[in-house]
Every structure is written in structure tokens, then in C-alpha cells.
Amino acid sequence: MFTDQRLRRLKWACRRGMLELDVLFLPFVEEAFSQLDDHQQEVFERLLTCDDPDLFAWVMGHQQCDDPELAAMVSTIVNRVKV
Template identity: 70%
Template sequence: MFEAKRIARLKWACRRGMLELDVLFLPFVEQAFDELSEHQQLTFERLLTCDDPDLFAWFMGHKPCQDPELSEMVQLVLSRVKLSVN
């Protein structure tokens, strides 16, 4: 399980240069991150190391993510955020 300091860094990393990504990542961390398996948490942490243009393209469906784990995480984030909006 992630310690409080690491969660704080993760939330900081969710603050991106694009509003479209900000509105996906921060709610996901606040609402769903604790429910993820340790492996999924590490995958999400790795996702946040990707460049904003790539993240934007993946989340907006402009191009597929070639990494299967990251692609699965993109879909998980999208599904969770859609659920919380409805």
C-alpha cells in the first residue's frame, strides 16, 4: 500500500499541463486508486511518467497505446471517470 507521502507525490504528478488530463487523473486518484491492486497502482504511477501528448492521444482515442498494461490502465481510468460523471 502506498504511504501518505507517496500518495501526495502521486496527486502532484496528476497535475498536468493539459486540463483534459487533470480532470481525468485527480478524480481517479481520489476516488479509485485505493481500490486498485498493488500492480495496478504501480502501473498507474508508471502511466503518469508518460508525456502529455501521448497521454492525451491515448485518452482521447486518437492513437492506441502500444504497452498492454498502460493501455489497460487508460481504459480503467476512462471507465471509472465515466461512472463518476453519470
């Protein structure tokens, strides 16, 4: 379970160096993060430790993430935006 403090840190981590990532991650946390199970929340938190160029390539579909859990989370985020 995420405490308020941990959630605030997570939102801060969503502020990236690329606007394209900012507009994906922060709304995702604010609108969909609470609907994830505990494991998925941990995976999302781990995703935010990745480098921006990698995240951008995965989100845009230019590359496939080698980690299946991270790839699934990227897919969840991208599919949410497409809806």
C-alpha cells in the same frame, strides 16, 4: 502499499500541463486509486511518467498505447469517467 508521502507525490504528478488530463487523473486518484491492487497502482504511477501529448491521445482514443498494461490502465480510467 503507498505511504502518505508517496500518495501526495502521486497527486502532485496528476497535475498535468493539460486541463483535460487534470480533470481525469486527480479525481481518479482521490476516488478510485485505493481500490486498485498493488500492481495496478504501480502501473498508474508509471502511466504518469508518460508525456502529456501521448496521454491525451490515448485517453481520447486517437492512438492506442503499445504497452498493454498502460493501455489497460487508460481503459480503466476512461471507463470510470463514462459511468
